[in-house]
Every structure is written in structure tokens, then in C-alpha cells.
Amino acid sequence: MKLIRLATRRRVTIAMVTLAVLLFGLVSLSRLDLSLLPDLSYPTLTVRTDFAGAAPAEIESLITRPIEEVVGVVRGVRLVRSISRPGQSDVTLEFLWGTDMDYAALDVRERLETLALPLQADRPLLLRFDPATEPVMRFALARNAEADPAEDGLLPPVAAGDSNTELRLLRRFVDDRLKKDFEGIAGVAAVTVSGGLEDEIQVLLDQYRLAQLDLSAELVAQRLRAENVNLSGGRLEEGDRQFLVRTLNEFQSVEQIDDLIVATREGRPVYLKDVAEVRQGWREREAITRVDGEEMVELAIYREGDTNVVAVARQVDRALARIRDDLPPDLALTRTYDQSVFIRNAISEVVQAAVFGGLLAIAILYLFLRNLRSTVIVGLAIPISVVATFAAMYSSGLTLNIMSLGGIALAIGLLVDNAIVVLENIAARREAGDDWLNAARQGAGEVAGAVVAATLTTIAVFFPLVFVDGVAGQLFRDQALTVTYALLVSLAVALTLIPMLASLGDARRVRGQADDIPPKPQGFFATLRWAIGAGLTIASTLFVRIAGGLIAGLARVLGWVVHPLVRVFNRGYEALARRYPPVLEKALDHRGWTLLAAIGLFAFSLLLIPRLGMELVPSLAQGEFQVEIQLEPGTPLGETDLFMRGLDRFTRQQPGVARADSVAGTGRRLDSNPEEAGEHTGTLNVILDANADEATVTRAIRQYLMAQAGVDFAIRRPELFSFATPLEVEIAGYDLEQLRAVAGRVASRLEASERLSDVRSTVEQGHPEIQIRFDHERAARLGLRADEIADTVVRQVRGEVATRYTWRERRIDVLVRARTEQRDSVERLGQLVVNPGSPRPVTLDAVAELEQVVGPAEIRRIGQQRVAIVSASPGFGDLGAATEEARALLADLSLPSGITLRVAGQSEEMQRAFRSLVVALALAVFLVYLVMASQFESLLHPFVILLSIPLALTGAVLALFVTGSSLSVVVFIGLIMLAGIVVNNAIVLVTRINQLREAGQTRREAIVEAGRARLRPIVMTTLTTTLGLVPLALGLGEGSELRTPMAITVIGGLLLSTLLTLVVIPVVYSLLDRRRTEADLAEGSGA
Incomplete structure (x- = not known):
């Protein structure tokens, strides 16, 4: 090949290009972002609408159903599901993978603009459902137990025992200081605060006193708003001077609110304190946060959607020292969660696995080659290919995550395969008598075609991954690209750098380089070019001599240490090399029995597949x-x-x-x-x-x-790959009572299974409600309207934020509502006056019936149909077995008319992913066949080679069964990779057989001789690949659940496939190849 001749002729050029690639790769590595997983574009939008005070049934009819009808026809929507709960509607749109979500969001917004919702409902809010909304970090603020009591601090002394004051001061400090400090950090999208007590000015009305004075809660709220204003009055000019006019009338203290005049009766002012109690309290608490049992105020930090977790965490760490320095001495800020720690640890584990795998691969090389110089030459393929891959990753926008780095770790053993084949053939040419230069050129040229074909077959298996649907395709895109880049670089290294370094063994050629410097030409530019060329030539000569000396010295030192190990290894390999030809001869003599044994082993592995179990993606322990x-x-x-x-x-x-x-x-x-x-x-x-x-x-x-008693619970790990629970039973129908009854029966059956745990139903329990049903005739006779009565009830029970009180740049709500003792029971609720300001007070129970019922906690819909969902998780075993048991338990369940049932959740997504992966595997095998048919210009020989794939499947299944691993998306990706890897050994073997037959040997002689000649490179490449994967297969460290099953699959398939390839492939070749060469004819006539 011209490329090989160029590499051996322009050695300095190849060296400089290699250095440049390494430089760009290292620069790219420093700029690659760290992340746990590839960027997953979840195709989901959620339309959230708040409608305060509405029950789930009202939310469904007035909000949810109209939204579903409008947005359900948006292009690309595959499923619409919704939840209607008290005061809130969530309509979630699931889109097909590959949908442009920016256009989809725009389309949804346009359709929402045409929707007419109740006036009391808030404007619909469109949200992108993204796992990035999980907090990056959490911090807790509490009293510093180690603080010196003599120092001045923010909190009152512990002896005071006023926990409410302490919690209020903590919350106030977080809202005023810490929240703003964290929000100012680059990459931080939002900071949410929970826990503590939020300030609130409460105006607690005495409804009976209001009725006596013909006043209403609405009037009180209006007076508070009217009297709490600061307005600009414009400018006033007086002569040559200008003044700004301002009306300053905001409340300056709680006492001033208390003294507000709300009305006059008989010429006398009625103060707010006459009809209400004004106090500085706190909002009704929605959550209580505790860390290690102690109540604290927590801050959750969220990153912007397009930022990197580790980068944001690094920015927060930099700001944290300054923030802590500004804290009062009696406060302590504790980090309770940091997502970046797990990411860093997971990345570190993959890097260590890759490094150890590379060292093991190089050690195997040395044991086989028994020459440190040759080992270093081949070993250089690993770091050069890996570093160059970083440059390709950076240009493609990939990140350093456990999938992309896992791809590099998986490729470590493959990176040296091409180099081994090339160097082995160069060594063979050298043993045949060629000098180093010709041996490098001829040896590399002879196997260049086979090396290219082997690399292309491995790369070809990743192309069908574009047809994999769902999270599986999104998840493994980075790994496929990373392995492809690494293999392409290793191919370039094997055809350029390896022959160049091998040709440097010609000492005469190296010594002659200095003499090859041409005489100094005339002219400035010609002289400059001459100087650069001469410098590079001298530099390369010095590099070769220094490197050669270092290698020789290192060989002498290591020889004393590794010589006993090499001697033991050599004995084992020599025994294998002696026994292999007789075994191959015997297999050729008994071809039927050999094939029958292979077919039997393959059939046995197929019987084991149902016993492996199935799961979508292994659960990732964090x-x-x-x-x-x-x-x-x-x-x-x-x-x-x-x-x-x-x-x-x-x-x-x-x-x-x-x-x-x-x-x-x-x-x-x-x-x-x-x-x-x-x-x-x-x-x-x-x-x-x-x-x-x-x-x-x-x-x-x-x-x-x-x-x-009375506790419903579920224990879950954080999910990274699917929003659905592992197992869901969807029960569809219209009648809520029927749905509740069927869901209860389904839950009872699932709970009876020991294999299932955490069984929960979405309709198990409802919320207690007080339903107010108006007597419209009675209300009309009294001159009352239903909406006015409802507004009065809301204002008295829930309250109304009338205005906001400004204190030290803080805006504190002023809430107006009835006193607690006047609204703390159903009976007193019925005594609420619904016509305040009228001469004849009317109570609520006079115009309405109050009924205590249990209403639905929520109403769920999927595909614009009401559903109840019963969810569960596998208590032990795999998801596939749990799904089958659930189906068996529900098979004979009788359903009322109009009720349907189906098993969904992750199990449904798993089946969809497996179907697409099976198609991808079939396409991968077909592409491998196309590449090999083009290489061999034959339809028969690629078919022979493809038989190594079922042999690899046998080994993979046996390895999975022995290690107790389940079939998953990760295992399927390993099988797809295996389809491209295992054929390489068969390609090398069949290529050599064809070469020997063309050289005049008989079929049998060529088969036996090719097996003997290619045994060493086949065993060498297999061991380097498998040992390179051993650190991944051990399952150590964070994120190993994603790496281990794939490594086990490849190791098991490759080892057994290699053993069988050395015997079965020659047998099949002898059966199917019916070409008759002159040597075959001569052998036949001689017989």
C-alpha cells in the first residue's frame, strides 16, 4: 500500500503528525465536560395549570379535558397522560424520539392561546420535563453547636428555648442572604428553600363583630390595600428648582396596621384592632425538613439545563468559602448532597479500569512477543489511540461520562489487535530473511486488507444503533461513537506508526540518516527549509538512539523480574501450540461429530436464555x-x-x-x-x-x-433511565368507583406474591372533603348569588393576601381571614356569615347543605381515558419474571363491563427496546457480511466466518448464566459489539487459508498450516481484549452496574468463540469450500 510506503519513507513526518495528534488530544481532554450520563433529550412536555380551591373532578372537566383535546393533535405526540388533583392540573405530552422539542413547544403554546379556561384559573404553564431538574447540591443551615456562646450571633441563646424564633430567623437569613448568594453563581438556574418559618402578617377577623358593625372581610382587605401605598406624584417646578413629589403612605410597623381606620360608624372611627387581631406570625407550613433528626432550613441548588453538573458544582465550591466566611458565628452551613461526587467517582472508576485493562493487555503482549522493543511498539497503539479519540470526542460534542469512557475501556483490548497482526507479519518477513525496511513494508502490506476488513466489521455493528428506539438508543450513542473513533485511529496507527517504528530496526538505515542530509543550498528560504529538515532528521536520529538505549536498559532490568513468569507462560503456550495441530487434524477427520457437538452446545445455550431473566437497565446504586x-x-x-x-x-x-x-x-x-x-x-x-x-x-x-398501621410506602432508588415504575397495571374505564374496586382487587393479588413489593394504587385513598351544596331558591329569596357566597367562604376560610408589608427590603404578605376558632369545625363553618354588611345576617348553613365526603385524591387519564394505576417493584429476581408472574396472577380476574386492564411500566418499555435491539443485531450481522463479502470477493467465505457469531452467543449466554446476570439493554449492546469482534479471528484464519491455497497447497494442508501459523496472533488478540475487559467485569466502584454486564458478555463470547473458531471454522471451511486447485487434484490422483 502507498500509505505504508509513505510511512516508512517519511518517518519524521509520521512522528510529527503523531505528536500533533497527541497535543490536540490532550488539549481536547482538558476541555471535555464531565457528566454521569450522555445528554438525554427526553421528548416530554408538561402543561401545568393551577385552579385554587377546585376539586379533582372539577379540575378534570374544566381544565384537563379541554387541554387534552387541544394539544393532543400536536404533531409528533405519541401519548397524552394527565393528573387532576386538588387545585392543579398536569397534562403530560410524550413525543416520538427525534421530535424537535423547540417547535413542539411552540406549537403547544399556540394551541393553548386559543383555549378558553375559567377566569379563576391561572394561565397554563409549559414545562420541559428534564432529569436535570434534580438538584445538583443541597445545603442545610442550622445552629452551630460548636460556636462560642460569648460571641454575638444571629440566633437567641439556646437557654431561651424559643425554637419558632430560631426557625424564623434561619429562614429569614436564608431568604435574604444565602439564596441570593447562590443564585448569583454562574450556571445556577434556581435555588429553592424549604423548612423554617416564613414571616406573615395575619389579620384574624372576628366575623361576629364585623356583622355587628355591618362590615365585611372584603372591605377590610380593600382598606388595607388602599392605605399601604407609595406613589410618585410627578415633578413640581418652583422658579428654577425642580422637586420630585412622592406620596409616602406604606405601613411602617405592625402597630400602624393595627391602628388602621377601616370605617366610621355614627361619626366614630372603627379601627382594625376593633374587629380583628393583628399579629406577626408565619405562613401555614407546607413542609418540615430535618437532617439527622434536627429541624433545619434547606437550600436546593438547580443547574441550568445546558450546563454541566461538575462545572456548576465547581463554581459553587469556589463561592462556598466566601459564603461561609460571611456567616454569623452561631450558624453552620452543611452540604447534605452533592451530585458531582458520584459523577467524579464513577468517572474515576472507569478511568482506573481502562488503565488497568491497558496494562494487562500490554503484559500479555510482552509474554507473547518476549521482546520489550516489540511490546513497546504495539503498546504505543493504546495511549495514542485513546488520546486521539479525545480530540474526536471534543469535535463531536461528546462528554466524558461513564458510557463514553466505558466505550474506551471496552476498546482498550481491541486497539492493539491491528498492531499485533501487522507486527506479527513483519516479524515473519524478518525471519524469512528480509531486512527491517522491506519486512515492514511487505509485512504490513500483506495484512493491510485483512486489518481494514476486521476494523470495518467491528465498526459496522454500531451503525444499526441509529435504529434503536427509546432511552437505549440515546444512552449508547456516545459509546458507539467513542469505540468507532478509537478503532479508526488504531487502524491508522497500525498502518503508519507501527511500520515506521518497525523499520527503525534497520541500524544501517538509522545510521545513514545523518549522511542523507543534502548539501546546504543557496538562498534564504531554501536555506531555512534545509535547516528545518536537517534539524528534524538529526532529532529523529537522536530520538531513535535514545529510545533504543532506554528500551535495551529497561529490558535488562525487567528481565531479572519477569523472566520466571515468561518461562512458565512459554511452557503453557508451547504445549498448546504442540497439541493444537493434532486436535485440528482429528476434527477434520470427524467433521460430522465436530459440527454435532458445536450445534449441541449452541442449542443448550438457547435453552438457558429463558432462565437468565430480563430487565430494562440494571439499577444503578448511588x-x-x-x-x-x-x-x-x-x-x-x-x-x-x-x-x-x-x-x-x-x-x-x-x-x-x-x-x-x-x-x-x-x-x-x-x-x-x-x-x-x-x-x-x-x-x-x-x-x-x-x-x-x-x-x-x-x-x-x-x-x-x-x-x-395506616401507612402506605415504597422504597426506591433514584431512577436515571425511565420515569415509569418497574411494573404498572393500567386499569381503564370511566366510573371512578369501579376503577377503585378493580384496583383494590388487583393490588390484593399482587401483594399476595412474594416476588412483588411496594404495591401501591393511585386510587386507594381519597381526600376528606366538605362539599357545600347551595339551595339556589333559598339564596335567591334572600338576594344572594352562589358566586358571592363562594367568594365569602374562600375569603373567610382560606384567606386573602390583601397587601404586602415592606420590612428591610423584604415583602411580607398581609393575610386577611377569619379567626381560627371560627373556622375550626364543620359546625362553625356553617355559622359563617355569608352576607356581611347586611342588616339581617345570613349564615352559610341557612342557604347551603354541608356534607362530609371522601373525594378522589386525584384523577388520572391516559390517552384521554380515566385510568387507575397499580404499581409494584420486583422484591427479588428480575423484572421479566415479575412481569410474567403479575400477568399470571391477573389472568383470571373478572372485569366489569367497560373496564380494561393491561400491564405496562418499565416492562413495556423493556419489550419495545428489546425488539428494536434484535432488529439492530440482525442488521449488524448483515452489515458485517457485506463488508466481508466485499473484502473476499466471495459469498461463501463470509458465510463461513459468520458462523463464529452463534459460537460467541453460546459463550455469552454461558457467562451470563454462571455470573447470575440478566438480559438487559446493556447485554444486548454487548452482543452487538461481539458480532463485530468475534469475526476478526475467523477473518485472519480464512485469509491465511486462501493465501496458502493460492500458493499451491492442498485444502487440508492449507487449513492445518494456517491454523498453526495464526494460532499465536489469534490467542494474543483474544487475551489482550479479554484481559483488557477484566477490570470492567469485576464490578467495582460506582456505575459498575452499567459496565459489568457488557464486559461479561464480551469476555464470555470472545473466549468460547475463539476456542471453537480454531476448530469449527476450519471444519466448516473444508465442507463448504469445493474449489479444486492443482494441488487438490494432484493429491486426489496420488491417492
């Missing part, structure tokens, strides 16, 4: 898990907090638990699709020690919760 709690609906926040404190205390007593933080209520959530909401819910986040047994801790928590 050293933490969440316990989600639901108490009886209507449970007040205080009781929920009391329960969470007991659970928190029990959890922290378990061995291996590093920390636990709890949230009672839902005030901390900042996602676009909260599954549950209310004061009766809670979440416990448990962080484990590095060596903790997660299963033991979760088992203890599960037993504790099962002993508690």
Missing part, C-alpha cells in the same frame, strides 16, 4: 435510596412530621447508614410531575456508608413500616 410515605389523607403536617421523626430515628440506628434527612409534606419539590402531594406525605432520603449492605438496611426499614 449509595442512597428514598422511602416514600403516605399516611391517611387528611393527616395534619404535625402528625406526619411525628411519624417521619420516628422513621428517621429508626433508620439512623441501622448499621451502615451515614445520614438520613426527611421531609414531611411536599414543600421541597421542584419537578414538573409530582406523583403525590399533601401534608400526609413524606420522604426519607437515606445516605449509606461506602461498604454498607443496602439490602439489609431496606429490609429492616420495610419490616418497621409494615408493623405500622
Whole structure:
């Protein structure tokens, strides 16, 4: 090949190009972003609409259904699902993969503009559902227990025992100072605060006193708004002077609010304090946050959607020192969660696995080559290919994540394969008598075609990944591109750098380089070119001599250490080399039995596949898990907090638990699709020690919760790949009572299975409601309207923010509502005066009927149809077995008319992903065949080589069965990779057989001789690839759940395929290849 001749002739040029590539690669590496996973573009939009005070049924009919009808026809929408809960509607649109979400969002907004919703409803808000909305960091602010009591601080002394004051001061400090400090950091999108007590001015009205004075709550709110104003009055000119006119009438103190005149009666002013109690309190709490049992104020930091987690965390760390220096001495800011730590650790583990894999591959090279110089030449292919891959990754916009780096680690063993084949053939030419230069040119040229074909077959298997749907295709795109880049670079290295370095073994040629410097020409530019060329020539000569000396010295030192190991290895390999030809001869003599044994082994592996189990993606342990709690609906926040404190205390007593933080209520959530909401819910986040047994801790928590009455719970790891729970049973129909009844029966059957756990139903429990039904005739006779009565009830019970009080640049709500004792029971609610200001007061129970009922907590819809969802997780075993058991349990369930049932969740997504991966595997095999047919110019020989793929499948299945691994998307990707890797050995073997037959040998002689000649490179490449994957297969460190199954698949398939390829492929070749050469004819006539 011209490229090889150019590489051996222009050695300095090749060296300079290599150095340039290394430089660009290192620069690119410094600029690559770190992330846990590739950028996943989840094709989902959520339309959220708030309608305060509305029940789920009203939300469904007035908000959800109209929105579904309008946006359901947007192009690219595959599914519409919704949740109608008290006061809020969430309509989620799932789009087909590949949909342009910017245009989709624009289309949805345009359709929402045409929608007529109730006037009381807020404007619909369009949200992008993105896992990036998980907080990057969490911090907790609390009293510093180690502070010196003599120092002045923010909080009152501990002896004062006023926890409410302490919590209010903490929340105030966070809102005024820390929140603003963190929001000013580059890359931070939002900072949410939960816990503590938020300031509020409360105006608690005495409705009876208001009725006596013919006043209303609406009038009080109007007076508060009217009297709390600061307005600009324009400019006043007096002569040559100008003045700004301002009306200053904002409240300056709570006492001033108390003394507000709200009306006059009989010429005497009525003050606000005459009809209400004005006090400085705090808002009704939506959540109580605790860290290690102590109540604190928490800050959750969210990054911008297009920023990098590690980069944002680094910016926060830089600002954190300054923020802590500005804290009062009695406050302590503690980091409770940092997403970047897991990412850094996961990336570090992959890098270590890649480095150790590379070292093992190089060690195998040395044991085979028994020459340090040759080992260094081939070993250079690894770092050069990896560093050059970083440049390609940077230009493609990829990031350093566990998938892209996993691709590099998987490719480590493959990177030296091409170099081994080239160098082995160069060594063979050298042993045949060629000098180093001709050996490099001829040896590399002879195998260049086979090397190119082998590389293209490996690369070809990644192209069908573009046809993989769902998260699987998005997830493994980075890995496919990374492996492709690395293999292309390794091919270039094998055909340029390896022959160039091998040709340097010609000492005469090296010594002659200095003499080859041409005489100095005339002219400035000619002289400059001459000087540069001469300098590079001398530099390359010095480099070769210095490198040669270092290698020779290193060889002498290492020889004393590794010589015994090399001697043992050589004995083992020589025994294999002696026994292989007789085994091959015997297989050729008994071809039928050989094929029958191979077919039997393959059939046995097929029988094992159903026993492997199936899952979508292995669960990724992050050293933490969440316990989600639901108490009886209507449970007040205080009781929920009391329960969470007991659970928190029990959890922290378990061995291996590093920390636990709890949230009672839902005030901390900042996602676009909260599954549950209310004061009766809670979440416990448990962080484990590095060596903790997660299963033991979760088992203890599960037993504790099962002993508690009236508690619904689920234990989950953070999900990274799917929003659905592992197993969902969707029950569709219209009647809510029928849905509730069927869901209860489904849940009971699933709970009876030991294989399933965390069984929950979306319609198990409802919220207690007080439904007010008006007597319209009675109200009309009294001159009252339903909307006026409803407004009065809302104003008295929920209250109305009349204005805001300014204090030290803080805007504090002024809430007007009835006194607590006048609205703390159904009976007193009925005594509310609904016509304030009238001479004859009318109470609510005089014009309406108050009924206590249990209404639905939420109404879910999928595909514009009401559904109830019963969810569960595998208690043990795999998702596939759990799904099959659920189907079996529900097979004979009788359903009312109009009710349908189907099993969905991750199991449905798993089946869809597996179908697309099977298609991708078939396309990969077909592409491999196309590449080989083009290389061999034959339709038969590629078919022979393809038989190594089912042999590899046999090895992969056996390895998965022995290690207890399940079939998953990760395993399927490993099988696709395997299809491109295992054929390489067969390509090398069949290519040599064809060459020997063309040289005049008989079919049998060529098969035996090719097997003997190619045994060493085949075993060498197999061991370098498998040992390069061993660190990945060990399953050590964070993120190993994604790497280990793929490595096990490739190792098992490659090892068994290699053993069988050396025997089965020659047998099949001898059966199918019916060409008759002159040597075959001569052998036949001689016989």
C-alpha cells in the first residue's frame, strides 16, 4: 500500500503528525465536560395549570379535558397522560424520539392561546420535563453547636428555648442572604428553600363583630390595600428648582396596621384592632425538613439545563468559602448532597479500569512477543489511540461520562489487535530473511486488507444503533461513537506508526540518516527549509538512539523480574501450540461429530436464555435510596412530621447508614410531575456508608413500616433511565368507583406474591372533603348569588393576601381571614356569615347543605381515558419474571363491563427496546457480511466466518448464566459489539487459508498450516481484549452496574468463540469450500 510506503519513507513526518495528534488530544481532554450520563433529550412536555380551591373532578372537566383535546393533535405526540388533583392540573405530552422539542413547544403554546379556561384559573404553564431538574447540591443551615456562646450571633441563646424564633430567623437569613448568594453563581438556574418559618402578617377577623358593625372581610382587605401605598406624584417646578413629589403612605410597623381606620360608624372611627387581631406570625407550613433528626432550613441548588453538573458544582465550591466566611458565628452551613461526587467517582472508576485493562493487555503482549522493543511498539497503539479519540470526542460534542469512557475501556483490548497482526507479519518477513525496511513494508502490506476488513466489521455493528428506539438508543450513542473513533485511529496507527517504528530496526538505515542530509543550498528560504529538515532528521536520529538505549536498559532490568513468569507462560503456550495441530487434524477427520457437538452446545445455550431473566437497565446504586410515605389523607403536617421523626430515628440506628434527612409534606419539590402531594406525605432520603449492605438496611426499614398501621410506602432508588415504575397495571374505564374496586382487587393479588413489593394504587385513598351544596331558591329569596357566597367562604376560610408589608427590603404578605376558632369545625363553618354588611345576617348553613365526603385524591387519564394505576417493584429476581408472574396472577380476574386492564411500566418499555435491539443485531450481522463479502470477493467465505457469531452467543449466554446476570439493554449492546469482534479471528484464519491455497497447497494442508501459523496472533488478540475487559467485569466502584454486564458478555463470547473458531471454522471451511486447485487434484490422483 502507498500509505505504508509513505510511512516508512517519511518517518519524521509520521512522528510529527503523531505528536500533533497527541497535543490536540490532550488539549481536547482538558476541555471535555464531565457528566454521569450522555445528554438525554427526553421528548416530554408538561402543561401545568393551577385552579385554587377546585376539586379533582372539577379540575378534570374544566381544565384537563379541554387541554387534552387541544394539544393532543400536536404533531409528533405519541401519548397524552394527565393528573387532576386538588387545585392543579398536569397534562403530560410524550413525543416520538427525534421530535424537535423547540417547535413542539411552540406549537403547544399556540394551541393553548386559543383555549378558553375559567377566569379563576391561572394561565397554563409549559414545562420541559428534564432529569436535570434534580438538584445538583443541597445545603442545610442550622445552629452551630460548636460556636462560642460569648460571641454575638444571629440566633437567641439556646437557654431561651424559643425554637419558632430560631426557625424564623434561619429562614429569614436564608431568604435574604444565602439564596441570593447562590443564585448569583454562574450556571445556577434556581435555588429553592424549604423548612423554617416564613414571616406573615395575619389579620384574624372576628366575623361576629364585623356583622355587628355591618362590615365585611372584603372591605377590610380593600382598606388595607388602599392605605399601604407609595406613589410618585410627578415633578413640581418652583422658579428654577425642580422637586420630585412622592406620596409616602406604606405601613411602617405592625402597630400602624393595627391602628388602621377601616370605617366610621355614627361619626366614630372603627379601627382594625376593633374587629380583628393583628399579629406577626408565619405562613401555614407546607413542609418540615430535618437532617439527622434536627429541624433545619434547606437550600436546593438547580443547574441550568445546558450546563454541566461538575462545572456548576465547581463554581459553587469556589463561592462556598466566601459564603461561609460571611456567616454569623452561631450558624453552620452543611452540604447534605452533592451530585458531582458520584459523577467524579464513577468517572474515576472507569478511568482506573481502562488503565488497568491497558496494562494487562500490554503484559500479555510482552509474554507473547518476549521482546520489550516489540511490546513497546504495539503498546504505543493504546495511549495514542485513546488520546486521539479525545480530540474526536471534543469535535463531536461528546462528554466524558461513564458510557463514553466505558466505550474506551471496552476498546482498550481491541486497539492493539491491528498492531499485533501487522507486527506479527513483519516479524515473519524478518525471519524469512528480509531486512527491517522491506519486512515492514511487505509485512504490513500483506495484512493491510485483512486489518481494514476486521476494523470495518467491528465498526459496522454500531451503525444499526441509529435504529434503536427509546432511552437505549440515546444512552449508547456516545459509546458507539467513542469505540468507532478509537478503532479508526488504531487502524491508522497500525498502518503508519507501527511500520515506521518497525523499520527503525534497520541500524544501517538509522545510521545513514545523518549522511542523507543534502548539501546546504543557496538562498534564504531554501536555506531555512534545509535547516528545518536537517534539524528534524538529526532529532529523529537522536530520538531513535535514545529510545533504543532506554528500551535495551529497561529490558535488562525487567528481565531479572519477569523472566520466571515468561518461562512458565512459554511452557503453557508451547504445549498448546504442540497439541493444537493434532486436535485440528482429528476434527477434520470427524467433521460430522465436530459440527454435532458445536450445534449441541449452541442449542443448550438457547435453552438457558429463558432462565437468565430480563430487565430494562440494571439499577444503578448511588449509595442512597428514598422511602416514600403516605399516611391517611387528611393527616395534619404535625402528625406526619411525628411519624417521619420516628422513621428517621429508626433508620439512623441501622448499621451502615451515614445520614438520613426527611421531609414531611411536599414543600421541597421542584419537578414538573409530582406523583403525590399533601401534608400526609413524606420522604426519607437515606445516605449509606461506602461498604454498607443496602439490602439489609431496606429490609429492616420495610419490616418497621409494615408493623405500622395506616401507612402506605415504597422504597426506591433514584431512577436515571425511565420515569415509569418497574411494573404498572393500567386499569381503564370511566366510573371512578369501579376503577377503585378493580384496583383494590388487583393490588390484593399482587401483594399476595412474594416476588412483588411496594404495591401501591393511585386510587386507594381519597381526600376528606366538605362539599357545600347551595339551595339556589333559598339564596335567591334572600338576594344572594352562589358566586358571592363562594367568594365569602374562600375569603373567610382560606384567606386573602390583601397587601404586602415592606420590612428591610423584604415583602411580607398581609393575610386577611377569619379567626381560627371560627373556622375550626364543620359546625362553625356553617355559622359563617355569608352576607356581611347586611342588616339581617345570613349564615352559610341557612342557604347551603354541608356534607362530609371522601373525594378522589386525584384523577388520572391516559390517552384521554380515566385510568387507575397499580404499581409494584420486583422484591427479588428480575423484572421479566415479575412481569410474567403479575400477568399470571391477573389472568383470571373478572372485569366489569367497560373496564380494561393491561400491564405496562418499565416492562413495556423493556419489550419495545428489546425488539428494536434484535432488529439492530440482525442488521449488524448483515452489515458485517457485506463488508466481508466485499473484502473476499466471495459469498461463501463470509458465510463461513459468520458462523463464529452463534459460537460467541453460546459463550455469552454461558457467562451470563454462571455470573447470575440478566438480559438487559446493556447485554444486548454487548452482543452487538461481539458480532463485530468475534469475526476478526475467523477473518485472519480464512485469509491465511486462501493465501496458502493460492500458493499451491492442498485444502487440508492449507487449513492445518494456517491454523498453526495464526494460532499465536489469534490467542494474543483474544487475551489482550479479554484481559483488557477484566477490570470492567469485576464490578467495582460506582456505575459498575452499567459496565459489568457488557464486559461479561464480551469476555464470555470472545473466549468460547475463539476456542471453537480454531476448530469449527476450519471444519466448516473444508465442507463448504469445493474449489479444486492443482494441488487438490494432484493429491486426489496420488491417492
